[in-house]
Amino acid sequence: xxxxxxxxxxxxxxxARHDFSIEETFEAGMVLTGTEVKSLRAGRASLVDGFAFIDxxxxxxxxxxxxxxxxxxxxxHEPKRARKLLLNRAEINKIAGKLKESGLTLIPLSMYxxxxxxxxxxxxxxxxxxxxxxxxxxEKDAKREASRATGRQNKGMSD
Numbered sequence: 002x003x004x005x006x007x008x009x010x011x012x013x014x015x016x017a018r019h020d021f022s023i024e025e026t027f028e029a030g031m032v033l034t035g036t037e038v039k040s041l042r043a044g045r046a047s048l049v050d051g052f053a054f055i056d057x058x059x060x061x062x063x064x065x066x067x068x069x070x071x072x073x074x075x076x077x078h079e080p081k082r083a084r085k086l087l088l089n090r091a092e093i094n095k096i097a098g099k100l101k102e103s104g105l106t107l108i109p110l111s112m113y114x115x116x117x118x119x120x121x122x123x124x125x126x127x128x129x130x131x132x133x134x135x136x137x138x139x140e141k142d143a144k145r146e147a148s149r150a151t152g153r154q155n156k157g158m159s160d
Contacts, residue, residue, distance in 0.1 A: 011112045021124070021128055046067050
């Protein structure tokens with residue numbers, strides 16, 4: 002059987018990029034059971050309420066929903082159990098220091114398979130206020146309109 006190559010997206014947390022401003026991202030592996038991996042290979046996961054934290058020098062992921070595997074038996078996993086994250090010591094210390102010093106939180110941004118291994122992208126994020134969200138949307142719309150205008154101009158079209 003050939004080995005998997007490349008990156009296959011399982012789940013993405015789009016709401017996180019809207020509700021938070023992401024300051025830094027980290028990639029981590031996860032300690033999973035067999036039925037969790039099979040459920041992820043079927044493309045079933047939800048990152049919406051998930052968060053990560055550092056406890057006792059280890060990184061943990063909470064409230065990420067990986068539904069039970071349909072063909073699983075009594076060995077099926079708990080859908081919202083705490084999962085250990087695999088980060089190296091320097092990354093854990095860096096994240097722990099940043100979480101203590103200011104109002105940052107660690108949230109999952111996306112979950113994917115990278116060369117056959119389940120990975121999760123974590124973001125150090127700061128919560129946005131409502132006016133910040135509106136301002137970010139306005140900036141995005143302005144950028145989109147400017148790129149459309151330059152595209153029309155490059156094609157020789159006028160308004």
